[in-house]
Amino acid sequence: MNETSEARRVLEQYPGDWRDARIERLGSAGGFSGAALWRIRAPGQDLCLKRWPAEHPTEDDLRFMHSVLLHVGRQGLDWAPAPRPSRGGATWVVSGGRFWELAPWMPGRADFRSNPQPARLRAALDALAQFHRAAQSFPDFAPRHGVPPSISQRRERVQRLAAGGLDALSRWVVPDVWPELFEPARRAVRLASEVLLPVCQDLENAIGWKTPLQPCIRDVWHDHVLFTGERVTGLIDFGALRVDCVAVDVARLLGSLAGDDGSLWEIGLEAYESIRPLETLERAMVRILDWSGAVLAAIHWIEWLYRDRRWFADREAVVRRVREVVDRLEHLTRRLREGGETAGGLWLPGPVAAEVRKSAAARGGLRLPNGND
Known part of the structure; x- marks a missing residue:
């Protein structure tokens, strides 16, 4: 199974109809952490699917990170990407021994x-x-x-x-x-x-x-x-x-x-x-x-x-x-x-x-x- 196929399988673990979603692999998108990114364009949605590197984070660290992001998002900070809950209720999915997360795509450029x-x-x-x-x-x-x-x-x-x-x-x-x-x-x-x-x-x-x-x-x-x-x-x-x-x-x-x-x-x-x-x-x-x-x-x-x-x-x-x-x-x-x-x-x-x-x-x-x- 190639990486894009795996990304689609992960996406299907989140609520929504992803049959017409366009999945664009971005690789590391210029970062150095070892994470891989995909941009997901679906009707009415522009999202980022992220696969964390094998080395980090731990489950506890990821839970804390997501909880803080959800908290600041509830206070109106929509430029901090709050993770989406999966069908199982967690804000991450495990596939291929890696943590994955889905969050809103953040617009703009680091320029x-x-x-x-x-x-x-x-x-x-x-x-x-x-x-x-x-x-x-x-x-x-x-x-x-x-x-x-x-x-x-x-x-x-x-x-x-x-x-x-x-x-x-x-x-x-x-x-x-x-x-x-x-x-x-x-x-x-x-x-x-x-x-x-x-x-x-x-x-x-x-x-x-x-x-x-x-x-x-x-x-x-x-x-x-x-x-x-x-x-x-x-x-x-x-x-x-x-x-x-x-x-x-x-x-x-x-x-x-x-x-x-x-x-x-x-x-x-x-x-x-x-x-x-x-x-x-x-x-x-x-x-x-x-x-x-x-x-x-x-x-x-x-x-x-x-x-x-x-x-x-x-x-x-x-x-x-x-x-x-x-x-x-x-x-x-x-x-x-x-x-x-x-x-x-x-x-x-x-x-x-x-x-x-x-x-x-x-x-x-x-x-x-x-x-x-």
């Missing part, structure tokens, strides 16, 4: 970089803030304060890299594997070794900071935000949705849209905070998570390509993405060489830095660089 207007940046951060505000009231999760999982997980990851993991990884980078990325990969390893210590220091400082925790997307970036003109008409790919601090989403999205342009960061933050104000520690975490994410993104791609030898259908998209993350890492390193004491400290405004020190001291004397006052 911010080709038209990076401030109004579109505001729309993206506005949509993210609306999602966070809606998800905050998710009934199956009691809001609480705690150390964000993204901080603790990245701290452990960076510590392992500093303890020899990066040296071991460097030995996997050889010219006969992805030769077009050999030099960028070697440069990424060299740059990462230079910034690991300050990034680790930032994460160590933040490990005692407790912030509100709630459902967060955790992988919302340029290619997952769809625009029609200046409006956001779709957010896609919620496979990483877990409980975390909202700062992880703000950092991921702004880092991918604004890069290292401080004026765009302020525009984005102002738009977000007009709907969902950030606490002092949340705002401080945004840049720490951005910089640590820049380092770990480069490392992650090297692991995928050179150690794990992963295959991707769109080789050009991979090359483009890797060059982007390495360029970002190079910018971070250059700024640190020019006098920044820590990665997060390069950006944090003086008044916020002072307030963070005060809050951190009350939580046990955690440090923030003095150079930001």
Whole structure:
């Protein structure tokens, strides 16, 4: 049975008459997760059928993800694709050992970089803030304060890299594997070794900071935000949705849209905070998570390509993405060489830095660089 035939069999497990449905296989549709997509055009319906990769998500993660999406959909966020229930009542189907889901097709294009207007940046951060505000009231999760999982997980990851993991990884980078990325990969390893210590220091400082925790997307970036003109008409790919601090989403999205342009960061933050104000520690975490994410993104791609030898259908998209993350890492390193004491400290405004020190001291004397006052 070919993949399109399997997709049709899965579709028949959902309510409706699918005899005249047009099924268009989209492959990975430019993504890197390993999921496969089909666009389903049926009378009065435009839908997306998704087959998740074998590795993820777990059933519990998928149930949580779908429950949150259904919850925010009930609050009017129709640009977040709420999954459809199957004939059996579940919001997924299992076929061929994989999870499948059916959801509305999200219109628009992920084209911010080709038209990076401030109004579109505001729309993206506005949509993210609306999602966070809606998800905050998710009934199956009691809001609480705690150390964000993204901080603790990245701290452990960076510590392992500093303890020899990066040296071991460097030995996997050889010219006969992805030769077009050999030099960028070697440069990424060299740059990462230079910034690991300050990034680790930032994460160590933040490990005692407790912030509100709630459902967060955790992988919302340029290619997952769809625009029609200046409006956001779709957010896609919620496979990483877990409980975390909202700062992880703000950092991921702004880092991918604004890069290292401080004026765009302020525009984005102002738009977000007009709907969902950030606490002092949340705002401080945004840049720490951005910089640590820049380092770990480069490392992650090297692991995928050179150690794990992963295959991707769109080789050009991979090359483009890797060059982007390495360029970002190079910018971070250059700024640190020019006098920044820590990665997060390069950006944090003086008044916020002072307030963070005060809050951190009350939580046990955690440090923030003095150079930001």
